[in-house]
Amino acid sequence: MNKILRMLAVVILVAVGVTVWDGFFILPEGRQAVITQFGAPVGEPVREAGLKFKTPFIQVVQYFDKRVLIWDGDPNQIPTNDKTFVYMDNTARWRIADPLRFLQAVGTEQRANSLLNDIIAGTVRDLVNKNDLIEIIRSSDWSPEFMAATVQSRDMIVPPKVGRDKISGMVLAEASKVTPQYGIELLDVMLKRVNYIESVRLRVYDRMISERKRIAAEKRSTGEGRKAEILGRVDRELQEITSSARREATEIRGQADAEAAKIYAQAYSGHGEFYAFLKSLESYRQILSQNTSLVLNTDSDLLKYLERQHLSK
Template sequence: MMKNVLKIGGGVAAVALGVTLMGTFYTLEEGEQAVIVQFGRPVGAPVTEAGLHGKLPFVQEVRRFEKRILVWDGDPNQIPTKGREFIWVDTTARWRIADAKKFLESVATEAGARSRLNDIIDSVVRDQVSGSELVELVRSASWVIPKDELLAEVPAEAQAELKKEVVRGREELTRTILAKAREVVPQYGIELVDVRIKRLDYVESVREKVYARMISERKRIAARFRSEGEGQSAEILGTMEKELRQIRSTAYRRVQEVRGKADAEATRVYGAAYGADPEFYAFSRTLEAYKEGQNKNSTVILTTESDYYRYLKRANAAPAVRTKR
């Protein structure tokens, strides 16, 4: 019986010793840091080295925190620029827990830290954006004004925008936001590593006006190209008509020259033919005159004294004479 009691007592002691040892030692992984809390209050310095560490069992507990860089993404905010253009600004940041003890005392958790960063970063971003021109937000300080030959193809309104000088630029603006926010966050045990503007966009009402202006500008450029095309088309058609008139004139002159030469040659041939027999020529001309002047419904009455009758008699008598010969 005594042996059983001793065995049970030994087992209980072993369990108690094991529980005590488990409550005394703890391990930290790489990328972790810890704060020892006793009765709800942090004690000692934060533990930042990975490995096996000890604490008082039962009265102390371990609060673990990330040692790596964390991501903060804010909600897009509608902010007016210095020129009163309303834009959506979407910001992101990288941060880490620099002082775990102060972090635990001020914000307690990562969710609390993100909530505090929302207030700090959004406030700084709003101040900087509202005090800057839109051109400073969308361009860098290395912006170079386009050359005159490129600006010639751009509308006058857009030229004024392109010629604006960039004093700070987007990079300088983000550096200013980071510096201003860094002045506030150390009291929460936070180190702000970087702040970036992810996206800028017009609000819906302004976006519609911008799109309408872009469409109007595209239509104006299309109309200018169309007008230039119509002018070139009219010029080409005018040149074509001029060349066609020259070709027709040259062809007509050539036709008249050929026709004149042909008429002259025909006249020469007729003259040579009719000159060989004048009486035959007179007879032929008489026949042509009768043919041209005769009406289909008219009757020609000839006397025996008429030249036409005389020619007919000679024409009928000539074969008879030749027969007698």
């Protein structure tokens, strides 16, 4: 009897140990779980973290992430509506909103990424095909006034009708119609990078170089015109200043000559003999030198003061 009781106690302890070892599980923070029994889901998904119980050995716990996950697609070559081929590199944020449906429809995060690649890449391709390149590379708040400081020619500024951010919103809206059936909630989609393919990129670079050369030539032409205008204005102002200075000099010289003539007239009228004597001395200074020989008539006015000087001696 005691042996039977000991055997029964051992069986009970083993059962309790097995139950504790495989019957309880801990659900960490940021995780959610679905309990399956023979491959079929049992009950509601477990979302709250903590110590949980399941039937040992019969039931299995499938864990899924509850946090926001990142999908990063491969760059794809896509033609725009205006027949320009571009590489589109997209990214998105998503999370498992319904783990039970996710388990039944998808199963793993790797398959979910592959599924999102088909859904999002296809939606992006459709919308890029329907829009011109300008709508893909410029945001909806882009305007001539906003970008005037960075664009050389305002004639080149063409505001977009939709814009990159609104196209991203349209991709999110279209893709979000499909993902709920897989237990996935799509939070946002972004066009991470847009780039030309190699052949188009070379043509764009050539066009950019030509445009910069055109702008440079326009600036040089404007500078030359401005230079000619400044030089013309400087030359005109110089001629005006020179003419004004000459006129003023002529006026001053005329006034001085008039004043001198007036003084001479006053001196001549008051002291005629002395004035005649001074003028004769000035004439002597201009005519006579050490090697000068003069032949004068006896009644010459120039000889008059010389005779007086000779007679006085």
